[in-house]
Amino acid sequence: MKKLVSTLLNTLLLTSLFYTGFHTIVHAEEKQIDKVAAIVNEGVVLESEVQDLLINIKRQAEKNDQSLPSDKALRTQVMDKLINDSLLLQIGERMGIQVSDAQLDQTITNMAKENNLTLSQFRQALIKDGEDYEKYRENVRVELISGEVSRNSVQRRIYISPQEVSNLLDLMKEQTNNNVEYHLGHILIEFPANATQADLTASKDRADKVIELLNSGSDFKKIAIASSGGANALEGGDLGWKNINEMPTLFSELIDGKDKGTVVGPIRTGLGFSIVKVLDIRGRQVVEVEEVLAAHILIKPSIILSEAKAEAQLQGMPDKIEAGEANFADLAKEFSEGPTSVRGGDLGWADPNNYDPAFKEALATMKIGEYHKPFRSSFGRHIIQLNDRRMVDATSQMNQRRAYQILHNRKFGLESARWIKETRDEAYIEIFEQDK
Structure with missing residues (x-):
């Protein structure tokens, strides 16, 4: 009987030890590495x-x-x-x-x-x-x-009419300080949608306090990171370099002619109260633009065609052209993908800055009449034929493109903020409190 009791006690002890150890392991596993x-x-x-x-x-x-x-x-x-x-x-x-x-x-x-x-x-x-x-x-x-x-x-939310471009071009011509660019910082003190008068007053008070801090020498970037509801908050509210035409009208009227270090605002917008600081000022000169006349053959790797096979397919083409065994335009029509293939790969005269970065860099290394060995861009694998270079006075075309881009950027920034706010409003978002 004593032997049986002893065996039973030993079994219970082992079971207890096993359970304790197992519980410890389970407990250890329950400690979340992430949450x-x-x-x-x-x-x-x-x-x-x-x-x-x-x-x-x-x-x-x-x-x-x-x-x-x-x-x-x-x-x-x-x-x-x-x-x-x-x-x-x-x-x-x-x-x-x-x-x-x-x-x-x-x-x-x-x-x-x-x-x-x-x-x-x-x-x-x-x-x-x-x-x-x-x-x-x-x-x-x-x-x-x-x-x-x-x-x-x-x-898809942005529409720019020809009249808007024309009006801005006229305004750009009238302005005498079009060669000046301002490096701007921006802080947005938001107020909620359908804000009450109390909400507006509270936001205005916060904006006034921010201006007071900035005028007393507080760090702009630190305040922007802490308080701004703008898209560039984590970058210290940095809006980059802009001339008067690139700024929202509400900003430009207040910034025009101001000195470095000037703080303006609060400026009420549809999203809140904006505070803008002139971080720096510089002049800007218009220069001639270099254009290149090039042609290319593009092959896009796929599940069927590997990167290696695409490169191999392109590899021998320049040698065949040099040997007179093939013509670049004919090869482009036969093998190239994309809209230029029907034109024998001809890209026409263009500013290389408008091309994919890898394509632009490849062109920069080439001499007229050269072929570039196969390389990779974001579109696929290419070879390039550089036919000519020229310097052109593209002031008129550049101003028109610039006016369009200015209007686009102005509207894009506003619409982007509205779109992300609408997207968040429609989403289910639950934020969990941080453990103290």
Whole structure:
């Protein structure tokens, strides 16, 4: 009997130890490495994503010796960005918008070249700065998809009449300070849709307080990151360089002729009260434009045709042309894809700045009469024939294009803000409180 009791006790003890150990393991497994920071329709924003972006912003701020607002204010801006990104990615998925690995690699390669680095050097520089390269790479993919979704969705809301272009051209001709550009910073103090008088008063008071802080020497970028509801909040409210014609009319009337450091506002708009600061001023000169006369053969890799086979197909074409065995135009008509194939690949006279970055760079290395070896752009694989270069006075055409682009950018900015607000209003968004 004692032996039986002893055996039973040992069994119970082992069971208890096993259960305790199992419970410890389960308990350990229940400790979440990640958690949901927000639900956005059928998607989620993870706490790890929030922390990654916060860390990145703080790292960049430290690198640039830029002060930041409180963690709470910064987190609010970061959550807004990540929620917007989630919405745009979901819309992009429904629209079938994708960015292939090849397109992504080409974009990052172009970014590296803009910094005078090879792709490998660019990657090492990011890692040295504390970046996770794979996360950085995917973030670039997100930005590309988000940008494409925004352009597609907002573009259809924009209409620019010929009369608007004509009116702006007349105004540009009349202005004597058209060679001056202003580097602007912008802070938007929002008020809600269907705002009450109390809402308007509260927003106006906040805007007045911001102006008071700025006039007393407070850091503009820090306040923009903490308080602005504008699209450029996380960039310190930086609107970039603009001349008077590129600014919204409400801004231009107040900015025209002002000195560096001037703060204007609050300016009431449909979205809230705007505060604008002149960060810098510079002159601008009109120069001649170089145009190139080129032709190309484009082959688009696919599931059926690999990148290697597409390049191999193009590889021997210049040699055949040089040997007199083939004609560039005939090869383009037979093999090239896209609308230029029927014209023998002829692209006509064009400003190379209007081409894909990789295409533009390839042209920059070429002499008249040369063929460029196969290379990759965002459209596919090409070879190029450069037939001629010329310098042209394109002032009239440039002014017309510029006027159209100015009107487009002005309307795009406003419509983009309205569109994302409408998209958020229609979405199911639930933000979870951060653990204290």
